[in-house]
Amino acid sequence: MENTRTKKLKKSEYLKGWIPLRYMRYYVAFFATAFTLIIPWVTVNGNHFFLLSFIDFRFHFFFITFDMQELYLLPFLLMILFIGVFGITVLGGRMFCGWFCPQTIFRVVFRDFIETKIFKLRKRIKNKQVEPDYSKPINQLKGVGVLILSIALAFVAAADALWFFIPPEQFFDFALNITDHSIFMTAWLGITGFLVYDIVFLKENFCVYVCPYSRIQSVLYDDDTIMAIYDNSRGGQIYNDNHEKLINKQAELAPADLCTTCESCVTVCPTHIDIRQGLQLECINCLECVDACTEIMAKFNQPSLVNWSSVREIEKHEGKTRFFRPKILGYGAVLTGIFVILMVMGSAKELMLININKQTRLYDIEKVDGKAMVKNAYTVLIQNTQNVPHEFFIEVVNNDKIKIMRPSHPFTIKPGIKTKKTLVLYTTQKLADSDRKDTILEVQLRAYALDDKEKIFAIRDIRFTYPRADILEKKMSRE
Ligand code: SF4
Ligand code: SF4
Incomplete structure (x- = not known):
């Protein structure tokens, strides 16, 4: 294993091509913000990328619209969300918090951009411990x-x-x-008020005391989880196991210990912790301390004492971090499986909704032109889930002896509207000849939109009841 304790690097070489992790976080935050602002405006055939509409009770996902009755997909999305977050935590600690969480992004915009860059209320981005001095009138303004x-x-x-x-x-x-929309206005004002309170007044206390994610993260960590981690073996032990500070000045350290006690890694920390104490609940993995120490140690031609690495590499010195370990592969396999199921179910989605239920009366028998006509009636609930009106029609697919009496003509349904229809099937042919019981026949129906019958259609199997021979004869002899 390479001995980092004695590794010497020339400063110019060492910082050559180095990009502070903070800048990478800014890029990620910029693209995440741009994505969430733009994506609600993007539609394909009137369908959104993600929209859970409580106005017309529809769910849009990947530019496909689902009716609320089809929300069987939502549990899969929730599974992807939770298992994904657990997997990311095992792999990269609170990476979500530092890189993607809206709370962190808002705080960076507020503290580093608005307070520091625009209004110059804070002197330096690198010192997050000194709050603006509002005792001065100019600062109040x-x-x-x-x-x-x-x-x-x-x-x-x-x-x-x-x-x-x-x-x-x-x-x-x-x-x-x-x-006319007071609930909407209350929601908008409520979320705005919460955001202002959270970002301006609650600050990182939200991450430390409110967010439930910080409570579960530590149980998911293992020796290969990457996080901001201080190298005691190179820098020197600053705290004991009870988190009591042992060292305040560099002079108190052993000669070979490299920490300068400059506290740059502490002053830059938005959650006000000292990474040299080891893993703490408050750490959001923003990696500002890694950047801070990298710059300090570069002045001494040394690699950073605070690294974005794992316990295996930095504390246990057991070689490289194992990214592709069984746990991670397991999370990946489960996520891939759920994603495939989601895609298959999403692509098998019917572009119309139809429910067909038999009415309580088993059948009607009439004498027509000397023949027995047997009728079965059904209640049909049919919904046009598309964004444009369509003319629909229903036909029998598998039995040319059974015909449709009602509805006899195509009927129009407006977008999103659900309609109730009575469907009557009939036959004048002899379909069975049993004296012991009624005969149940399987009938397949196809409902479709006339203008797009290859895409907008649904197939349903229903049962047609054909009467016993003696009932049929009795009815015919009476009339
Ligand atoms: S210790 Fe502070 S600065 Fe370092 S990663 Fe954690 S939250 Fe960020
Ligand atoms: S920034 Fe590095 S050198 Fe300075 S106190 Fe932190 S660990 Fe020590």
């Missing part, structure tokens, strides 16, 4: 500006969150008629 800008951004963020439940086209209709 700037504070009002910060609040106004934050409220404006919170309104946009809250609107964006709502666009996944109320599509933008309806959202702006509602916003122009707020008196």
Whole structure:
């Protein structure tokens, strides 16, 4: 194994091509924000990428629309979400928190961009411990500006969150008629108010005290989970196992220990912890401390003492981190399986909904032109789940002796509307000759949209009851 304790690197070589992890997080945050702002506006044939609409009770996923009766897909999505988050945690600790969580992204925008860059209320992005001094009148004025800008951004963020439940086209209709949509307005104001409180006043306390994810993460970690980790063996032991600080000045360290006690890794930490104490619940894996120590140690031609690595590599010195370990492969296999099931079920989706139930009366018998006509009646619930009106028709597929009496003509259904129809099947042919019991015949029906019969259709199997021979004879001899 390479001895990092004695590894010497030239400064110019060492920082050559080095990109602070903070910048990578900014790029990820930028693309995640752009994606969530743009995607609600993108539609294909009127269908959204993701929309759980409580207005018309429909669910859009991957540009396919599902009726609420078809929400059998939602549990699969929830499974993907939970198993995915567990898998990511095993692999990269609280990587989601540091890189993708909206809370972290909002805090970076608020603290690093609005407070520091625009209003210069904080002196340096690298020192997150010194809060703005609001005792000065000029800073109080700037504070009002910060609040106004934050409220404006919170309104946009809250609107964006709502666009996944109320599509933008309806959202702006509602916003122009707020008196008619008080629940909508309450939701928008409520989310905005929460965001302002969370980002401006609650800050990272949300991650530390409120978010349930921080509670479960530590039980998922193993020796190969990558996280921000301080190298005691190179830097020196700053804390004991009871988290009591042993070292305050570099002079107190052994000569070979490399930590300068500059505290750069501490002052940069948004959750106000010292990574040299080891893994802590508060760490959101933002890796700011890794960047800070990388810059400090580069001045001494040394690699960082705080690394984005694993216990196996840094603490146990047991070689490289094992990314492809059984646990991760297991999560990957389960996720792939669920995803495949989701895709298969999603692609097998029918583009119309139909329910056919037999009415309580078993059959009717009439004498027509000297022949017995047997009729069976059904109640049909049919829904046009598309975004345009269609003319629908129903036909018998597998039995040319059974015909449809009602509905005899195609009927139009508007988009999203569910209609009730009575379906009457009849036959004048002798389909069975049993004196002991009625005969049940399997009949296959095909309902379809006349203008797109290859795509918008549904097949249903129903039962047609043909009467006993003696009942039929009695009826015919009476009439
Ligand atoms: S210790 Fe602080 S700075 Fe370092 S990764 Fe954790 S939260 Fe970020
Ligand atoms: S930034 Fe590095 S050198 Fe400075 S205190 Fe932290 S671990 Fe030690």
